[in-house]
């Protein structure tokens with residue numbers, strides 16, 4: 173039987189990076205998905221023919237590990253309903269397994285995702301032979317939460333195959349089935365462990381919004397669902413400048429340790445912006461004047477947040493170019509996700525008049 177699970181990417185409207193340091197942030201799921209398909213293969217004699225295969229459609233690479241090698245390096249797996257952290261020994265064992273694959277230098281950034289895969293697969297399914305295919309609508313490493321969507325869809329597929337979460341079981345179902353709340357919590361916890369391998373020190377916002385969907389406020393691991401009363405339209409521009417979330421998060425933490433007081437004030441200001449933005453999003457605006465005033469406030473908060481992201485050192489020349497370009501049309505933009513390149517959000521007002 174084949175199991176398929178999909179999870180969405182996200183945009184962050186306010187609060188990226190500061191959320192790692194305890195500030196509030198606001199994020200929304202977007203309708204671009206990563207899908208993980210898993211087929212358990214009949215086990216042979218436990219011999220060399222038994223393997224775990226991974227086909228990464230977006231990067232055009234396939235991998236295969238003999239089950240016996242995985243069991244030897246990473247053990248027999250654990251209780252699928254009790255998520256646990258990857259140990260430094262396991263990280264080292266996975267790095268060794270990956271060395272044997274000679275990943276092309278130009279795609280070396282995939283190693284973190286491969287380690288997250290090996291950890292999730294062997295922890296949840298032990299050394300069972302299986303084939304996993306991953307494909308995604310999301311650009312990788314561009315700020316739209318590709319790593320979280322990868323970990324969430326993978327955890328969903330693995331937990332379903334392990335029988336650790338309940339699904340309706342109708343193989344004829346045309347629509348995607350949605351997990352129950354407890355099962356979503358479990359998926360989210362495993363995905364967070366995967367994100368830790370990719371991001372180093374994630375706040376948990378990306379895996380949370382990818383698992384639970386909709387628009388959320390997130391602070392210190394606590395999630396609040398936001399009911400957006402009016403549609404908020406955003407244009408997403410991909411600068412196509414590649415970057416790595418782990419390095420950017422580490423860079424902000426280093427700046428915070430060099431200038432603790434100044435950076436605490438920056439994080440505090442971002443917290444106020446996210447809190448204000450989340451309450452504005454929930455305001456019901458009935459007429460054009462009210463909607464315009466709501467959008468003006470959102471735009472101003474996004475502009476302020478972008479200034480503070482510059483203070484944190486995560487903007488980039490390519491991002492500044494998008495800011496200047498959209499400003500010519502009186503449109504406000506900010507980076508989204510980890511910055512350093514990647515994607516930029518532009519608020520598109522409901523009543524728009526282009527006068528460059």
Ligand SMILES: Nc1ncnc2c1ncn2[C@@H]1O[C@H](COP(=O)(O)OP(=O)(O)OP(=O)(O)O)[C@@H](O)[C@H]1O
Pocket residue numbers: 206228230231281282283284285286306307308311312313314315316317318319320322370371378415416417418508509510511
């Ligand atoms: N479809 C995929 N196939 C293989 N690996 C993936 C896929 N999607 C994400 N990854 C892994 O996630 C890494 C990108 O994660 P990273 O956190 O740097 O960026 P992001 O999640 O796209 O952006 P952000 O964290 O700012 O939202 C890739 O280098 C790869 O290891």
Ligand SMILES: C[C@@](O)(CCO)CC(=O)[O-]
Pocket residue numbers: 184187188189190191192315317371373374375376377378417421508509510
């Ligand atoms: C940069 C960051 O705040 C968001 C990345 O989408 C990292 C995190 O919260 O884990």
Ligand SMILES: [Mg+2]
Pocket residue numbers: 317318319320371378417
């Ligand atoms: Mg990421």
